Amino acid sequence: MAAYIIVAVVAYLLGSISFSVIISKKMAGFDVREKGSGNAGSTNVLRTVGKKAAIITLICDILKGVIAIIIAVVTGKIVQGLDNALLVQLAGVFVILGHTFPVFFRFKGGKGVATSLGVLLITNWQIGLICLVFALILIALTRMVSVGAIAAAVLFPVLVLFIDQNYIVSTTGWDNWSYLIYSIIIAVLVIFNHRENMKRIFNGTENKLSFKK
Numbered sequence: 001m002a003a004y005i006i007v008a009v010v011a012y013l014l015g016s017i018s019f020s021v022i023i024s025k026k027m028a029g030f031d032v033r034e035k036g037s038g039n040a041g042s043t044n045v046l047r048t049v050g051k052k053a054a055i056i057t058l059i060c061d062i063l064k065g066v067i068a069i070i071i072a073v074v075t076g077k078i079v080q081g082l083d084n085a086l087l088v089q090l091a092g093v094f095v096i097l098g099h100t101f102p103v104f105f106r107f108k109g110g111k112g113v114a115t116s117l118g119v120l121l122i123t124n125w126q127i128g129l130i131c132l133v134f135a136l137i138l139i140a141l142t143r144m145v146s147v148g149a150i151a152a153a154v155l156f157p158v159l160v161l162f163i164d165q166n167y168i169v170s171t172t173g174w175d176n177w178s179y180l181i182y183s184i185i186i187a188v189l190v191i192f193n194h195r196e197n198m199k200r201i202f203n204g205t206e207n208k209l210s211f212k213k
Contacts, residue, residue, distance in 0.1 A: 003079045004090055011068040011091040015098020015115060018105045019060035020045050027053045033108060037207065040102075041110035043145050047207075058114050061099065065118025068095035073168060084169045089182040092119040096189055111193035113149045116186055120156065123179075126166040127159045143208040146197035153190035157183040 020040040024032035028049045033040050035048040042061060046054035072091035076084035096116055102109040121128035134155055135148035142148075160183040164171050171179055191198075200206040 003075055003082055004087065007072050007075050007087050008090045008094045010071055011094040012098040013103070014064055014068050014071075015095035015100075016102035016104045016109075017064065018099075018102045018109055019064075020057045020110060021105055023053050023057050023060075024049050039110055040105070040108065042114055043209075061110070061114035062118035062121075064099065065092070065095055065115040065120075066122045068092065069119060069122045069168060076169070085167075085171070085178055088123060088169050089178060092123060092182065093185055093189075095119065096186060100189065100193055111149070112190055113145070116153070116190055119186065122168055124160075124163065124167045127156065127163055130159060131155055139209070143210075144201065144206050145209065146194050146201065146206060150191055150194050150198065153187040156187050159183075 018040050020032050020042065024030060024035075024045055030048075032045050032048055036044045037047075038044070042054045042058040045057045068091040069088055072087040073084065076082050076087050096112040096119065098109075099112045099115040100109045101107040117128065117132060120131055131152040135152035137148075138151050139145055139148035157180060160180050164176055167179065197206060
């Protein structure tokens with residue numbers, strides 16, 4: 001039991017490192033949460049600080065998800081008799097929770113999209129790539145990052161229903177259903193974090209990216 005708690009806590013603390021805040025303060029002299037949409041994410045960094053800062057933030061946030069899962073996998077190899085799939089799932093959920101509610105930054109974080117992407121790509125590269133391509137297509141068509149993120153979140157559990165291979169920890173029996181529950185939790189987290197975006201999408205007031213800039 002201690003190993004599961006440690007993995008969850010480490011993942012949460014890792015997720016709580018808000019790179020958008022750190023980078024915006026370092027490169028622009030202000031907290032990104034005080035500008036633009038007020039969100040601590042790479043999209044708001046792009047709008048308020050610039051492309052370079054946004055790319056660095058995006059990569060760092062993705063890596064948070066990847067590293068959290070790697071820690072879970074390594075823990076499963078070191079400590080015998082653990083449910084390795086559960087370790088992965090705890091790490092994935094708690095690193096996203098950390099990103100959304102960072103203990104180091106007054107619990108005001110981002111929406112978890114980039115970190116979720118990192119989690120998806122390493123949990124199951126096939127599902128992760130499909131969700132990424134799907135999201136990018138929708139973002140290109142609508143020029144709204146939120147649309148791509150929400151749609152990809154919905155697609156994740158659907159793909160888990162049909163894909164039972166290429167998981168970082170192989171699925172057998174209960175593991176298949178546990179990954180489905182895991183995918184639903186992550187999807188709900190991402191969609192919940194985009195609830196204000198959804199209101200703006202329906203009202204036709206959601207911010208759009210400009211590919212010309």
